[in-house]
Each structure stands twice: as structure tokens, then as C-alpha cells.
Amino acid sequence: MGIHTLAKLIADQAPGAIKEGEIKNYFGRKIAIDASMSIYQFLIAVRQNGENLTNENGETTSHLMGMFYRTIRMVENGIKPVYVFDGKPPQMKSKELEKRLERRTEAEAEMSKAAEAGDEEAFDKFARRTVKVTREHVEDCKRLLKFMGIPYVDAPTEAEAQCAALVKEGKVYGVGTEDMDALTFGSDVLIRHLTFSEARKMPIREYTLAKVLQGLGINFEEFMDLCILLGCDYCDSIKGIGQKRALDLIKQYRNIETILKHIDTKKYGIPEDWAFDQARALFKEPDVLTGDAVELKWNEPDEEGLIEYMVNQKGFQMNKQ
DNA sequence: ACTCTGCTTCCAGACGTA
DNA sequence: TGAAGCAGAGT
DNA sequence: TACGTCC
Numbered sequence: 001m002g003i004h005t006l007a008k009l010i011a012d013q014a015p016g017a018i019k020e021g022e023i024k025n026y027f028g029r030k031i032a033i034d035a036s037m038s039i040y041q042f043l044i045a046v047r048q049n050g051e052n053l054t055n056e057n058g059e060t061t062s063h064l065m066g067m068f069y070r071t072i073r074m075v076e077n078g079i080k081p082v083y084v085f086d087g088k089p090p091q092m093k094s095k096e097l098e099k100r101l102e103r104r105t106e107a108e109a110e111m112s113k114a115a116e117a118g119d120e121e122a123f124d125k126f127a128r129r130t131v132k133v134t135r136e137h138v139e140d141c142k143r144l145l146k147f148m149g150i151p152y153v154d155a156p157t158e159a160e161a162q163c164a165a166l167v168k169e170g171k172v173y174g175v176g177t178e179d180m181d182a183l184t185f186g187s188d189v190l191i192r193h194l195t196f197s198e199a200r201k202m203p204i205r206e207y208t209l210a211k212v213l214q215g216l217g218i219n220f221e222e223f224m225d226l227c228i229l230l231g232c233d234y235c236d237s238i239k240g241i242g243q244k245r246a247l248d249l250i251k252q253y254r255n256i257e258t259i260l261k262h263i264d265t266k267k268y269g270i271p272e273d274w275a276f277d278q279a280r281a282l283f284k285e286p287d288v289l290t291g292d293a294v295e296l297k298w299n300e301p302d303e304e305g306l307i308e309y310m311v312n313q314k315g316f317q318m319n320k321q
Numbered sequence: 322a323c324t325c326t327g328c329t330t331c332c333a334g335a336c337g338t339a
Numbered sequence: 340t341g342a343a344g345c346a347g348a349g350t
Numbered sequence: 351t352a353c354g355t356c357c
Contacts, residue, residue, distance in 0.1 A: 001340065001341080002341090005342095007342090008342090008343095041333070041334075042334065044333055044334095044340090045332090045333050045334045045335095046334055046335085046356085046357095047334095048354095048355075048356080048357080052357090053355095053356065053357040054357060055357055056357085059357095060357090061356090061357050062334085062356095062357085064357090065334080065335080065356065065357070066334055066335075069334075069335050069336075070334075070335075073335080100340095103340090128333075128340095129340085178341090195334085195335095196334075196335085239325085239326085240324085240325065240326090240349080240350085241324095241325085242324060242325050242326085243324085243325090244323080244324060244325090245324070245325085267349090267350075314357080315357060316356085316357070317356075317357085319336095319356095
């Protein structure tokens with residue numbers, strides 16, 4: 001997921017690209033957020049006795065709980081969020097997705113084993129690893145957002161790519177995410193720890209792409225190749241090449257083709273049928289919606305609809321305004 | 322000495338109350 | 340799943 | 351800040 005150790009590389013090699021701040025700095029700002037990633041995190045985190053929260057019909061409500069409160073929190077701070085939902089994953093990602101499916105299947109077996117053994121702790125641990133965002137979770141959240149007056153976008157493929165596209169077009173200020181590949185997709189601004197900065201003692205960190213490039217001493221094309229060398233979701237990387245050597249090689253040879261011409265292939269095994277160029281194309285020109293295809297409008301919440309949905313249908317208590 | 326790998330461990334939300 | 344810290348092996 | 355609860 002994301003780009004392996006990119007956050008650390010930037011912190012070490014281009015610290016000037018990171019600005020720490022507080023949520024007040026984002027008053028009035030439009031921020032794009034990866035909705036599918038958020039839902040996934042809520043399903044993992046919002047649990048009681050090893051199970052997701054559910055209403056009396058047995059429907060999961062963890063994702064609604066998380067998204068509702070997080071969105072309220074942002075709006076209270078003057079932030080205008082726009083949620084972006086994942087579309088079909090690109091072909092290039094299928095290997096990565098297979099791996100994830102395998103891990104989930106494994107976790108399911110471990111979970112049943114733990115259940116039989118009555119090992120609550122192990123059950124809890126493995127249950128989290130079986131989490132998968134379903135069509136229903138997504139539809140629930142879209143309904144909630146409609147009632148809250150918060151816009152969302154259905155990305156053709158990767159949500160992070162669509163988020164970056166919104167930034168590039170000036171439709172939003174930045175991407176609020178933990179996933180560093182928003183930078184690789186060309187987002188000028190990436191904001192980490194946007195929502196949970198006060199609860200934990202994590203400061204909000206804003207990464208500026210221009211300053212990342214300046215600090216590393218490379219251009220954007222070179223940066224994309226650097227990210228591929230570090231390790232991305234779309235293809236393998238070269239064993240034995242980590243942060244330091246990757247940056248050195250890019251600075252010396254400027255692109256992967258030239259690196260491959262000069263590198264000692266006895267020392268460093270190049271992956272078979274290495275499709276780094278296709279990964280690069282994906283970062284450079286991802287399938288995204290642009291222009292009039294995206295309309296972002298923040299509306300007043302439909303309070304009646306919200307209450308009908310959250311309280312009457314989903315069984316929430318009537319606490320919040 | 323430096324750099325990468327692989328292993329381990331801790332952790333994943335947001336709220337209100339005490 | 341990642342991120343951080345550590346031991347160990349390769350360059 | 352730690353802890354229990356939300357559904």
C-alpha cells in the first residue's frame with residue numbers, strides 16, 4: 001500500500017517539504033479524502049468485543065459511526081471535505097490484490113481456529129485482518145453523505161489518483177490521507193494526520209510536492225521512478241535497493257532505463273518481466289475524471305432525512321444536532 | 322561503516338465521563 | 340497493514 | 351489521561 005518508506009525518505013532527505021500545523025489552519029479549505037480507505041479503517045478500528053458495531057437487524061454500523069463523526073468534526077473546523085470512492089482497480093494491481101485476498105483467507109482460518117479455542121485475543125487480532133469493504137458499506141456511506149450535504153466523487157479507478165487530480169485542477173486544496181502515493185500521482189499537497197491529531201499527539205503534517213522535489217534535487221518524472229524503486233502497489237522493486245541507493249541511482253542516472261543499463265545485475269536481481277514503465281504510465285496518466293465531469297457542491301444537511309436514515313433505519317441514538 | 326532485510330511488537334475511531 | 344526498533348547479513 | 355461506550 002502506498003510507496004514503501006517514502007515518508008521516511010522525505011523526512012530524512014527533504015525535511016523542508018514537511019510543515020507541521022494544527023487543524024485551524026485548514027479553515028475554509030476544501031480537502032479530498034479517500035472514502036474507501038476511511039471505511040476500511042473504521043471497520044478495523046470501531047469494534048466492541050471483537051465485533052463491529054451493529055444495529056438490531058444485525059447490520060454493521062461501524063463505518064457510518066466513523067464517517068459521521070469524522071465528517072462533523074471536519075465541518076465544525078471549517079473544512080469542506082469531498083470523499084472519493086475507489087472504482088475498478090487497474091490491472092497492474094491484481095498481483096497486490098491477490099496477495100491481500102490470500103492474507104484475508106489465511107486470517108479467516110486463523111479466526112475460526114481462535115474461536116474454537118476460545119482465544120478472544122487471537123480472534124480479535126485475526127478478525128481485523130479479514131475486513132473487506134463491501135458494496136453495502138459504500139452505499140451506506142454515500143447515502144449518509146448525501147443527507148449531510150457533503151459531495152463525493154466516484155473515481156474510475158484509484159481514489160488516490162482522483163484525489164490528486166482534484167488538487168491539480170485546483171478544485172481542492174489538498175488530499176487528506178495517510179497514503180503517500182497521492183504525491184506520486186502528482187498532488188501538490190498531501191496532509192497526514194488531519195483528523196486524529198488532537199486525540200493522539202500527532203501533529204498534522206503537510207507535504208508539499210514542489211518542496212519534496214526541490215529538497216531531493218529531482219524533477220517529477222524522476223520522482224515517479226524513485227517511487228517505483230522504493231516499492232509501489234503496481235510492480236516489484238529491486239532487492240537490495242532501498243531508500244539511499246534508490247535516490248543515489250536516480251540522481252546519477254535520472255531514470256530507470258538508464259539505471260538498468262549501468263547496474264550490476266549480478267549484485268541486484270532485476271524482477272522478471274519488470275513492468276516499471278507501465279507503473280510509471282499509471283502514475284503519470286491515471287484514469288481520472290476532470291473538468292465538468294466533476295461537480296463539487298456543499299449543501300446544507302437534510303436533517304429530517306438524516307434522522308430518518310441514521311436513527312430510524314440504522315438504530316443510532318438521537319444525540320447529535 | 323553503511324544499507325537493506327527480516328523479525329518482533331504495538332496499533333488501528335471518536336466520544337464523554339471520572 | 341504499517342511503522343518503528345532491532346539484529347544480522349550483504350555491499 | 352485512562353477507560354468504557356457507541357450500535
